[in-house]
Amino acid sequence: MARRSEPPTPQTALHLDPTGVLRAILTRSAVRSYTAEPVPDAMVESMVRAMVSAPSASNQQAWAFVVVRDPVRLHSVRSFAPGVIGEPSLLLVACLDHSRYSDSDGAHVRRQGKLCVAMAVENFLLAAHALGLGACPVSSFLPGPIRLLLNMPDHLELILLVAAGHPATKPNPSTRRDLDEVVRYDGYR
Numbered sequence: 173m174a175r176r177s178e179p180p181t182p183q184t185a186l187h188l189d190p191t192g193v194l195r196a197i198l199t200r201s202a203v204r205s206y207t208a209e210p211v212p213d214a215m216v217e218s219m220v221r222a223m224v225s226a227p228s229a230s231n232q233q234a235w236a237f238v239v240v241r242d243p244v245r246l247h248s249v250r251s252f253a254p255g256v257i258g259e260p261s262l263l264l265v266a267c268l269d270h271s272r273y274s275d276s277d278g279a280h281v282r283r284q285g286k287l288c289v290a291m292a293v294e295n296f297l298l299a300a301h302a303l304g305l306g307a308c309p310v311s312s313f314l315p316g317p318i319r320l321l322l323n324m325p326d327h328l329e330l331i332l333l334v335a336a337g338h339p340a341t342k343p344n345p346s347t348r349r350d351l352d353e354v355v356r357y358d359g360y361r
């Protein structure tokens with residue numbers, strides 16, 4: 173295959189993508205302000221289907237998720253999650269499921285599981301964006317109290333929350349480091 177001298181620009185990438193997948197990827201931003209409108213069941217189903225379509229190491233799918241929509245529970249979980257900004261109408265709790273591993277599985281295998289949870293969360297974020305919703309991953313939370321509130325068993329390790337809802341404002345796109353700075357071709361030099 174010919175060596176690509178120039179990295180693709182967003183414009184050319186969009187042009188090449190008839191399905192809009194790249195468009196969704198390139199236009200997603202974290203949303204931290206939401207209306208009070210609930211997220212309809214059909215949208216939740218689409219997002220969780222996209223989420224569990226993510227790849228996982230050896231297709232182990234060592235993950236588990238809790239979708240919190242009950243307003244009282246939402247409020248309680250939020251009170252232990254300072255990283256949640258605004259008032260989302262939905263919170264996703266994304267977990268690593270240690271029960272999917274055997275005792276002989278080492279730390280490196282379990283670490284792979286966290287990568288898989290992160291991939292599933294990215295799918296959830298993109299699906300939310302494609303559906304016109306806004307979402308934000310959140311790592312600033314206290315797992316202990318949230319675990320108790322949601323009756324989570326010991327074998328589930330809370331990895332990330334995702335706040336989601338109908339966006340109240342248009343988010344400002346965040347910046348990225350220059351491609352030249354972070355991507356090299358055919359070797360690092």
Ligand SMILES: Cc1cc2nc3c(=O)[nH]c(=O)nc-3n(C[C@H](O)[C@H](O)[C@H](O)COP(=O)(O)O)c2cc1C
Nearest residue numbers: 200201202204255256257308309310311312345346
């Ligand atoms: C692992 C991870 C943890 C994050 N935790 C938080 C958080 O606790 N609170 C928050 O408001 N945003 C959080 N974010 C969102 C980032 O701040 C955001 O993705 C980043 O600034 C880039 O902006 P963008 O998503 O709009 O491109 C987190 C993102 C990631 C990937």
